[in-house]
Structure formats: C-alpha cells, structure tokens
Amino acid sequence: MLTVRYFAGARAAVNGISSERAEAHDLVELTQVLADRHGERLALVLKAASFLVDGLTCHDRSAPLPANATVDVLPPFAGG
Numbered sequence: 001m002l003t004v005r006y007f008a009g010a011r012a013a014v015n016g017i018s019s020e021r022a023e024a025h026d027l028v029e030l031t032q033v034l035a036d037r038h039g040e041r042l043a044l045v046l047k048a049a050s051f052l053v054d055g056l057t058c059h060d061r062s063a064p065l066p067a068n069a070t071v072d073v074l075p076p077f078a079g080g
Contacts, residue, residue, distance in 0.1 A: 002069050004034065009075040010049060013042040027061035030071065042046055051076045 024030035
C-alpha cells in the first residue's frame with residue numbers, strides 16, 4: 001500500500017485532501033487509479049505533474065514502486 005501526498009494544484013484537484021492510500025505497481029498504474037478515483041480534473045494535473053518516491057525524483061513512470069512507498073504529487077509551480 002502506498003501513501004500518496006498531494007501538493008498545490010494537485011491538492012485542489014482532490015478537493016483539499018492532503019494524502020490518501022492507494023495500491024499500484026508503478027506510477028503509470030497509480031495515475032490511472034487516482035484518475036479513476038478523483039476524475040478528469042486530477043487526471044489533467046497528473047499528466048503534467050512530477051513525482052517524488054520516498055523523497056527522490058522519479059522520471060520513469062513504469063519503474064516498480066517500493067512497497068509502502070510515499071509518493072508526492074507535485075504539479076508544475078508558477079512564480080519564482
């Protein structure tokens with residue numbers, strides 16, 4: 001079971017939920033599970049989002065996720 005944490009626009013897309021639990025083998029599957037759960041608004045955010053897996057940037061969405069990992073969903077940020 002994974003812990004998924006939402007930040008900024010991703011949190012807004014899930015109506016203010018800061019974290020939740022989900023099961024998936026990789027980020028491809030996880031993004032589908034979350035989009036199915038929360039709808040098109042989150043699906044659009046997930047397409048552009050970056051992900052941290054246990055604090056490390058994950059560029060390969062098909063890489064296996066470690067058991068009990070924490071996945072941070074980071075949408076693109078504006079400003080500077």
